[in-house]
Each structure stands twice: as structure tokens, then as C-alpha cells.
């Protein structure tokens with residue numbers, strides 16, 4: 259099936275008729291083509307957005323809210339269709355797409371549809387100077403949203419929904435590896451009554467289509483989620499053009515387990531924080547540090563549980579681990595397992611590709627636990643972004659804090675303890691944008707979301723996102 263660009267409310271082929279293959283990770287087959295859109299396609303999308311901007315930026319907040327909530331309802335009505343499409347495109351279990359990805363995409367629209375009706379700006383009375391200042395929060399204009407392949411519709415809509423709610427028109431590009439649900443979204447937007455040109459979706463490679471978006475002189479803000487090196491490249495192009503930038507990048511997140519935690523809860527959640535979505539979430543706790551007094555017990559129990567995870571075809575309801583997203587990504591993750599062995603790591607379980615009958619060319623890999631001899635090794639420093647975690651013991655709070663912070667990333671950290679003072683001390687000192695204590699991936703969409711250091715710049719979520727997608731303008735009136 260051929261995917262098309264969604265421009266000015268219509269589906270159309272790319273101007274230059276350039277196409278790339280779309281693979282199904284569960285069997286390695288090409289099941290469709292997607293446009294490799296050019297600068298000219300992006301220009302067309304931009305022009306459509308520009309024409310729609312006056313109307314959309316003047317549309318009442320109630321009406322914007324109504325349309326976004328309608329999109330959310332239509333996504334919920336089409337849950338099955340979207341979940342199956344997401345699973346086929348990405349390789350994730352259909353049960354996961356149905357319980358997490360698509361419901362969250364719907365929540366993103368509902369949340370920002372409601373949030374915009376509550377968003378307020380400030381006023382400052384200049385006492386003694388007979389003046390009042392008030393701040394307008396105006397939409398930026400035409401903004402670019404670029405998203406990755408791991409949580410395709412979930413992250414695509416996490417950007418688009420606040421951008422639209424704030425009154426911007428959007429040129430958006432999903433990952434070329436997982437374009438399908440973004441393609442289907444256009445249909446839903448039309449049905450919901452989103453005016454033509456308000457949202458435009460162009461497909462293609464990062465180096466072609468993405469590059470044209472970030473270089474476009476009149477696309478004034480870029481919201482990006484993806485790899486750290488791509489983020490650095492985008493910043494290099496966009497910063498000298500004075501574009502507003504939100505970059506949500508990689509992570510190498512510590513999962514720190516103290517002996518005084520609620521053990522069973524920790525164990526269950528640690529399996530999830532290690533391997534959910536085949537470990538392809540920037541928030542996964544990929545470095546597990548365990549207090550030495552419970553290290554051996556944890557090691558045995560954890561490995562036992564991980565061995566029980568079923569690697570299988572994404573459509574099977576009992577599959578825990580589906581296929582990795584692509585052949586090159588599978589190779590990258592396997593390379594890291596080889597590096598771990600070279601660095602004297604011990605593979606406690608997993609480490610091999612899985613051959614599933616009937617789907618021998620799919621990209622399946624066993625969930626892998628590696629005991630590492632120290633924290634300096636490459637597998638403890640570099641983002642693997644697959645079903646691979648490392649474990650090692652620690653002796654003291656200071657020691658583990660140092661190791662936790664000694665990476666270039668700073669996205670999230672998880673802490674398992676019942677000691678309140680330790681919780682406060684460590685939460686203050688962990689270099690991360692998000693700290694979870696006795697839980698993982700518990701999300702409240704109002705909270706600031708993003709990282710420090712090489713994990714990014716800026717925050718998404720709640721009013722932070724609405725602030726990003728608006729320009730504050732101060733008006734000072736003397737009376």
C-alpha cells in the first residue's frame with residue numbers, strides 16, 4: 259500500500275515521485291511505499307499552513323478545543339484499526355498498541371483540547387508608575403514537528419496537539435520507519451472538522467524531508483524527539499536561524515534499587531521498565547544498580563522473570579516482546595551485546611536472535627540481561643535502545659549517585675526505597691529531568707517532560723508545551 263502526504267486536507271503523491279520501502283518488522287517484508295518528500299513538497303505544506311493560519315489563530319478556544327476533543331473521540335472509536343496498523347508498522351505487540359499507544363494518542367488530543375481553555379497569561383501592575391503590563395500569548399505561526407519510530411502516534415500527537423491547541427498551523431513529519439498511523443490521522447482530522455491546511459503531514463527521510471523542514475526560513479519553531487546526534491544536527495541548523503527549539507533526545511537511565519524497597523513491586527516494575535516496547539523507550543531504566551545486600555537475590559529473581567517473557571509475533575495476545583523496529587536497529591543492538599562480551603560483561607540471559615516459525619525474517623531478539631564489571635564500559639555509557647539491560651551492585655548511596663550521574667545523558671531516573679530522607683536527598687541530586695520513586699512511567703500529562711545534558715533542551719507537557727508553542731508579548735499601558 260502506498261502512503262501519501264496529507265497537505266491542505268487532501269492526500270497527494272510526492273511531487274517528484276520519489277518513494278521508499280516500508281517494512282513490516284514482524285516478517286521483514288516490504289508491505290508498502292512511502293513518499294520521500296522533497297523541499298518542494300515541504301514548501302507546498304508550508305504554503306497550505308500559511309493560508310490556514312489567519313483562520314485558525316482566530317478560531318475561538320472553545321472551537322479549537324471542540325475539534326481536538328473530537329479527534330480524540332474518533333481515535334478511540336478507531337482503536338482496533340489504529341492499534342493493528344501501529345503494531346504492523348513498528349513490530350510492537352498489538353496488545354501494547356491497544357492499551358498504551360493509541361489511547362495515549364487520544365489522550366494527547368483530549369488533554370490539550372481541555373488545557374487550552376485553562377491556559378492563562380500574566381499581568382503586572384507597575385505600582386507607583388500608573389501603568390499596567392499584560393502578556394499576550396500568541397501562536398508562533400507555522401511550526402515543524404518531527405517524531406521518531408518507537409512510539410509513533412503517541413509521540414507525533416504529543417507535539418501536534420499542543421501546537422494546534424495554541425493556534426499554530428503545523429508541518430509535521432513522522433519517522434520514515436513508522437509512517438502508517440500518522441497517515442491515517444489525516445482522515446480523522448478531516449472527519450473531526452479540522453480546517454484544511456491547519457495540519458499538514460509530509461513523509462520521507464530525515465535527511466531529505468526532515469532537513470527541508472528544519473531549513474525552511476519561515477517555519478519558526480521545531481519540536482523534535484529522536485536521537486541525540488540528530489538533535490545536535492537540528493540545533494546546528496535551526497539555532498542560527500533563531501528558531502524556537504524543543505529537543506527531546508536519548509537517555510541512559512539509572513534504575514537504583516535499595517534493599518528497603520517493596521521488593522515484589524520493584525521486581526515486577528523493573529521487568530517492565532527494562533523491556534516494555536522491546537526496550538525502545540527513551541525512559542527505560544537500562545542501567546540497573548542494586549544494593550549489594552540484595553544483589554544475588556535480585557539477580558536470580560530478575561533473570562528468572564525475564565526468561566519467562568515470551569518473544570513472539572506482535573499479533574499474538576500472549577506476546578510480551580514483539581519485533582524490533584528495523585533490521586539496522588536489530589544489528590545495532592546485537593553489536594552492543596558483542597561489545598559487552600568484549601568488555602568482560604556476562605550475559606545472564608538472552609543475547610540471541612529468535613527465530614519464529616513462519617516469520618523467520620522478522621527482527622526478534624531475546625530480552626537480555628548483562629552483568630557488567632564496572633560502570634565505565636560502553637554498554638553502561640551509550641544508548642542501546644533495545645531489549646538489553648545491565649546490572650551491577652553498589653555499596654553506598656554516594657557511590658550509586660556518582661555512577662548514576664556519570665553519563666552524558668540526563669533524561670529520567672528511577673529510585674526504589676522506602677527511606678524518605680534518602681528519597682529527598684537523591685531526588686535533589688540526580689541529574690535528570692524526571693525522577694520516579696517506587697514507580698516507573700507513571701504519567702500525568704500536566705507535568706514537565708524532558709531531560710538535561712545530552713537528553714535535550716526544553717520541556718514538553720502541560721502548560722510548558724503551550725508556552726513553547728506561543729510567543730509571549732508584553733503590553734505596557736500607562737494611565
Ligand SMILES: NC(=O)C1=CN([C@@H]2O[C@H](COP(=O)(O)OP(=O)(O)OC[C@H]3O[C@@H](n4cnc5c(N)ncnc54)[C@H](O)[C@@H]3O)[C@@H](O)[C@H]2O)C=CC1
Nearest residue numbers: 405406432433463464465468469484485488507508540643
Ligand atoms: N526519543 C528518543 O530518545 C529516541 C532515541 N532514538 C535513538 O536514536 C537512535 C537512532 O534512531 P533514528 O531512527 O536514526 O533516530 P533519528 O533521530 O534519526 O530519527 C528521529 C526523527 O528525526 C528525523 N530526522 C533524521 N535526520 C533528520 C534531519 N537531518 N533533519 C530533520 N529530521 C531528521 C527522522 O526522519 C525521524 O523522523 C536510536 O538507535 C536510538 O538510540 C531513536 C528514537 C527515539
Ligand SMILES: O=C(O)/C=C/C=C(\O)C(=O)O
Nearest residue numbers: 408483506539540541701
Ligand atoms: O511522554 C511520554 O509519556 C513518553 C515519552 C517517550 C519518549 O519521548 C521516547 O521514548 O522517545
